Amino acid sequence: MTGPAPAERERHRIGMYWAAGCGGCDMSLLEIGPHLLELVDAADVVLWPCVADFKYRDVAGYPDGHIDVCFVNGAVRNSEEEEVARLLRKKSRTLVAYGACAIEGGVPALASLGAVEPLFDAVYRDNPSIDNPAGTLPRTSTETPHGPLHLPSFYRQVLRLRDVVEVDYQIPGCPPQAPQVWSVVQAVLNGGVPAKGDGRKVGCDDKSVCDTCAREKRHVRISGFKRPHEAVPEPGWCLLEQGFLCMGPATRGGCGALCLKASLPCRGCYGPSGTAEDQGMAMIGALGSILDATTEERARELVAQVVDPVGTFYRFSLASSHLKGGRAEGRGAP
Amino acid sequence: MTGRRITIDPVTRLEGHGRIDIFLDEQGEVGDCFFQVPELRGFEKFCEGRPVEEMPRITTRICGVCPEAHMMAAAKAADAVYGITLPTTARLLRELQYQIFYVTDHTTHFYALAAPDFVMGPRSEPAQRNLIGIIRKLGLEIGGQVIQCRQWGHEAAEIFGGRPVRPINAIPGGMSKGLSADERKRLDEIVRFMVDFAQASLRLFRKVVLESGEYRDLILSGPYTHATYSMGLVDEQNHVNFYDGRVRVVDPEGKELVKFAPAEYAKHVAERVEPWTYLKFPYLKAVGWKGFVDGKDSGVYRATPGARLNVSDGMSTPLAQEAYEEYFETLTGDRTGRTPVHHTLAIHWARLVEMLHAAERAQELVRNPEITHPEHYRVLPTETPHEGVGTVEAPRGTLTHHYVTDEKGILKKVNLIVGTTNNHAAICLSIKKAAQSVLHAGVEPDEGLLNMIEMAFRAYDPCYGCATHALPGEMPLEVRIRDARGAVVRTLRR
């Protein structure tokens, strides 16, 4: 399916590619279900490693801009991923960062909180089932009797797609929810996308999750924090008001507040809302406004009940935060 | 360097990333073959410092194809950390959600990833050799059913956990919400469809694969066969159980080597490290590591649908039991299943038997009246958290989560042995053997032949995002043939 004849140009060419992701975004594209057949009728898929055998050799052989829309999910964690991201930028008219990892770093960006060496230690040397007396670690180059074997080199930081190439649009979510994905795909096929703009977010709301959450807001302040397994929430009432820490106020809407329907608090997978840049600090700002505390002592008491601030407030967005992890000095207390 | 080198880079129609390097000797025969996994994320490290009750939501990001497997293993490990025994309703809900997930997941693998090789043909035109090609060839009816099965499976996930992909509802002590009568009714409809669809899939397999001489011979052929140990979870009757049980290992002849409680995994399994791949190699300690070889003296084992059928004495549901007996009768002549099946490509068939079992078992569970109890879907922990192990059968193999926490339930140490990791050594063996059989002196390797090497590996339904709990590294898709000096002499386009 390379180089279609000029006469066939009314069919779009679409690509879906995964960098450092988990496959959830690829599954979410399949989630459009019956619409998949509509998509396949209107467009040619010219790249999708999860599901089809197109090769990068094909892609490298395409003329520049040959792919009309290329979705890229996953963060950039090693040298090869960056290389391929650049290749796809060249070969695509429109490049879309798809999903939390590509846009904000996602869960894997939590690895940026530490250095690479302790990570390798925990995986390859220091755990209950390891048998590695020589302390062997994977290497970028290993000699065998037949020739060398190579592995890509790790970056010390997890990068976003837009850290390495220019990105036209971004579809947030972990993964993006199907109705939103389909509306974006439709817009692409019918020419209805808004004007390009430096990673403009599409397929989502501007406001926060709270705006579309069906739970009742009673406008009470938080008088204590509970972890989700410590108590059964009252149905229908805002979880944050009940003391279950919920990232809703600092998270972009568009998912339909699905986790809340399962009685669990939002954990922020659609990334920061509105014009906020740093989701974690935005959440701290929001929390600070609604604690039931008029003395410093009381404020400290309440705040001490929050466990793992960084792992909760930045779970999906560390790579797009101001400080991006990076462990400058010392170990840091939780 | 003595001869040529063929690189398949990356392999496709799998979850995750991998590449195959084949070294040809001077005679043009395969000298050695390496399967490299170029990905690592480090969940085992960056989960330190996270609260244990968040692990069912965090570890679901290890894999987007089988997130429920991680969610369940994490929830079970968290249950163990808090010393919780689940009430009946909670246990029923967990298992029901899991069985429905199994049907969806096996459907995805079989139709989207594996079947193209069988339905379109392993050496067919690559642009057609995918799910879309299958739908066009088999017709919209089957295609529609595949889409419906996945769609309804995700609807079920949404009923349980709020979201169609990657539900988040398992927590220490049970589930975050119960099931209403209406929801149960809808699930009953979904499950009924799934039982029918699983049977239809087995019929399709029979028609397209078993009744075709070519594929049948392929399955039974030597290059796609390895005699290894097998591992899987079984219940008290030694029946396959995806959600719970003890880990049973049988030797290549079918004799039980050991049956252990999940918490003791480290006594029986150890992991080796090679510098040329980010993925570790588990092996059986009792037998020892003898290198990349199969047989009774090698600690290499497999944890796959085929392995699960091998370690079990049968299936606990009637239709699946029939399918089990047909499977063993055809492949070993002994319908009791006492003789293990070692044909790698037969794993696809075992997968469909499991799909049927999962659907039947889901039907039993959804009709249990206790499943809609309005309160017993969870209990609150009372003990001080410390350490726990949770094991389930992921579709791709035995999955173990091991957590150590402080007294507040914040993680200090995490160890994960994930489905496909179990099979890493066996996959290396399978690829090498397949390569040795299809690549010979004087035969110019074309794209179709190389795909046949990949088929040896695709049968394991590998999930490399899982296996390395890694950020998959993406590699350029190229087949480069180099001469002894490393210069590229030919580039293959599939």
Place this chain on the structure above:
Amino acid sequence: MAEAMPHAALTKDAPVAAAWEPRIVAFLCYWCSYTGADAAGTARLKYPPNVDVIRVMCSGRIDPELVTAALAKGADGVMVCGCHIGDCHYIAGNHKTMARMPLVARALAQLGIAPGRFVHEWVSAAEGDKFAALVDRVTRQVRRLGPLDWPRRMRERGVPGGRGLSPWSEP
């Protein structure tokens, strides 16, 4: 406010490679802490010139994002000052501050920023000497810790420029 003494780098006799001086950003609320800082100036109290003041109407206006933005852009330390509890000109503005800043401190520690780089203190309009002493203490603390230079650390880790973040001294 005290006359800012010229940085060593700006004097004629400065060596070509200037010795590093801590750069500290201080967010001061207009009604109390900025006035307190002003009082220190009026009283000609001596304190190090390393603090760059950003005046806001109320400490409750200090979005935690401002703290991380300052560090990300190259500040070596950040101070947040406001009215004492009970004295806020807007009644409860500093209630928000007192709830936010401890969480900011914990998050910064988890992110690997040494605790001495972020300081939150109440300074009243009459506490010029407290302000001077505070700046002195924080500057010494940060000087001991050394430069943070977050943009350089990010560049070393392969993060290209970040979203337009640039070192403090670049135009």
